[in-house]
Amino acid sequence: MSPLPSSPDSMPEWLQKRAAISPQRLALIAGAEKWSYAELNQLVSAWAQRLVAAGIKDGDRVALLAKNGGHFVQLAHAVPRMGGVFAPLNTRLTASEWSRLVDDLRPALLIHDETQAAKAGGLKKELPELRCLSFEELGHYPGDSGKDANIGESRIDLAAVHSIIYTSGTVEPKGTMLTYGNHFWNAVGSALNLGLHSDDRWLACLPLYHVGGLTILLRSVIYGTTAVVHESFDPAAVNRTIDEEGITIVSMVSEMLTRTLADRGERPFPPTLRQVLLGGGPVPLPLLEVCASRGLPVVQTYGLTEAASQAATLAPEDASHKLGSAGKPLLPTEIRIMGDDGSLLPPGEPGEIVVRGPTVTPGYFNRPEENELVLRGGWLHTDDIGYLDDEGYLYVLDRRDDLIISGGENVYPAEVEAVLESHPAVLEAGVTSYPDERWGQMVAATVKLREEGTICEEELLAFCAERLASYKFPTRLRFTKELPRNAVGKLLRRVLREEWSRA
């Protein structure tokens, strides 16, 4: 009876549509530069033409290794516009980490900015078949920024993959595929939760290669509001922008908020700042209390790359009586707690957090077997442990059980362990975290040597520093005669963590 599906498979391309609906509205502020929707759309159109001229084809993956800025934003829109899949890479990895990641992704092109030129050059040496172009080189291909490229005419397929975001570095690089639909529904769910004011300005001082940064760009275009992008996190610049540029929402992790508060001192926050969206792991209670006392409307969120950022959030009105909770799932999203046998657990009982809804990834790139497991039964199995209280508020007990979140960056213990175990003197290693006021968590390693006394702690730490990004290498290390393991030999990182917390 119905030739028109109620749930559309496609819709007009967001930026083109915005340029058609509200061409004069401010789309982007990056540094001293500003672009209206009409201007951004034209620049993006020109970059899309250049990518095509450079031989990039529909469905090709295009990696970007660049700092936050106008070029990053333009490419983030231009790659999907010409049919490519956008894969922003973490700029903080080491060359060997990138090479495994790029080997997994196999992009048709890696675009980089000047700051990343040396890294790109190193990558090219390791992977000779990799094609690299700097922004400048890509800019030499023909692209007409005066051409409107059929404003408002293109349609996007909501099931198509828009971007691939890597959440893990070396041992097992995993690229989360996010579709147009995932991003669109994140924008809808976020607006239904945080509201949407026509004068909103959302500050991205997180890296844009993180889901928390990238989705700010996409939400702003879908909303027709302004994204404000900082090159990197600088608490003084954040405070200045909040005061002078009318920032209404800012996304942060705890460590950034702590530093922003310290820089601000006693100066009050302006009333234009209506929300601080706080993600990236557990938030220390004293920090929440400081924010409450200063009238700062903090919205805590439980977010995942695999769910295109926010899955649950705690409204400011609930912050005082639900301290420590990550709140309730967004409207289109469902969250349940599942037992090991797949049963749904009652309120108060901890188990694995599972998520269902239109923001959930179709899977990891190139990982069909893992995807079947992670998405079994139509639910995203997060590996996070938590419970729902009897009012439906989510409490996250353990982020991915063993995952370490240091300054908002994910550190996978297995990856650090693998580096340690690559040292000839090391038999096995167990990596976990210890609490740190500034970074939330820091990395700690417990190591069993093949022969006692063959290497000292300092030597082993230096070995790690050469092979791991700074936020990943252990800041504490000790030797042990035996690592704690369960009956079937699985390393009990939780026991290690308890030991380090007592230390």
Place this chain on the structure above:
Amino acid sequence: MSPLPSSPDSMPEWLQKRAAISPQRLALIAGAEKWSYAELNQLVSAWAQRLVAAGIKDGDRVALLAKNGGHFVQLAHAVPRMGGVFAPLNTRLTASEWSRLVDDLRPALLIHDETQAAKAGGLKKELPELRCLSFEELGHYPGDSGKDANIGESRIDLAAVHSIIYTSGTVEPKGTMLTYGNHFWNAVGSALNLGLHSDDRWLACLPLYHVGGLTILLRSVIYGTTAVVHESFDPAAVNRTIDEEGITIVSMVSEMLTRTLADRGERPFPPTLRQVLLGGGPVPLPLLEVCASRGLPVVQTYGLTEAASQAATLAPEDASHKLGSAGKPLLPTEIRIMGDDGSLLPPGEPGEIVVRGPTVTPGYFNRPEENELVLRGGWLHTDDIGYLDDEGYLYVLDRRDDLIISGGENVYPAEVEAVLESHPAVLEAGVTSYPDERWGQMVAATVKLREEGTICEEELLAFCAERLASYKFPTRLRFTKELPRNAVGKLLRRVLREEWSRA
């Protein structure tokens, strides 16, 4: 690869989800009564149980004949919750108009309030198989308002029909089916356009049986904001509510706005009122100019029942330089101008307005052949004539070509003509409108008698008054020797309209 579709076919039921997410927020104000989301959800749950107890089954159509109020809102949520299709009926029709409409709809139950008891009784006489229950009678069936009915557990199928709204009365009653998806995407498109503030209070002083009224209820629940419902339109009450209850958005037609302005006099509007959404047909320019001079943020909209209300809107920032335009299509919506041969017309060229997108109806109830025609090629053919200017702004020249909109109510000329032609003295009739400052348009009839002088104008007008709702019967009538027709004999109502405009 993807077990999870990016565009979901289902989602958690809105009111249950809202009651789970924000139980204490105010959901509804109707008269002196107020309900939180938790309270409204419990009442709705009880009504849903009563409907089941009364024998209503999944998929049954349930008609409602009632004035605006708390009970109307509760039933509007309760019928869909128990799996029924909600069909609110226009309370202003005559008994014979209702009987044709109800005969088309064939509801399993017609619920009415006390004010409509006599009409319901009359209907029952004409259609003995019709089952009628008053609110009070339905209230005697068992329903437990203390029972939470699995808060947040139910899912809705976005492709399922949520409601049927009749846009035409007697000659050919047509019920527009609107799915859950249609309503959800209307809410999303509206929020992306008008914004969404957590303290929004949307005033419904339009009849809730109109798409413009009903969708306020659904949007508010999806947003978690407050719907404020007036029993009927009263300009003094509207002004009082705007001043005292913090109304942020109000939906109106021109005639209502004119009367609201007259009642308000020189008193300024409070800054809390952020938008007046003005629909229901062409808006007189002088009215827009008055609003501009008083700083009233008027958002004009081109809405259709078949597109779940707004399809295009004109932003306040554009009102001054695009006077008379209905603006641009909402983000998920596409609007094109089509020639008679199905080709897309260039800017500036008038043709039929066609609409595509997730708010578009799957069709009229029980009209498979008409639906194929109206929805051919995946576009809703509106029968409205308009053009897009070179910046993409829509100008509506003729609302459904012949459709008369009097005080926001649709009057179909064919229906009035049929009544006139049912008089023995009348050979044929042509009905059109003439402009009227207060009502926008009024109904005018041109009649060719079988024999001249067999009946006078007054007699024929009185004949109409008995058979048509007050807003439908002609206020002007004249006799002619020949009605204007085109080469194939089609009545040229446009010629008649021009004649009346000159009169």
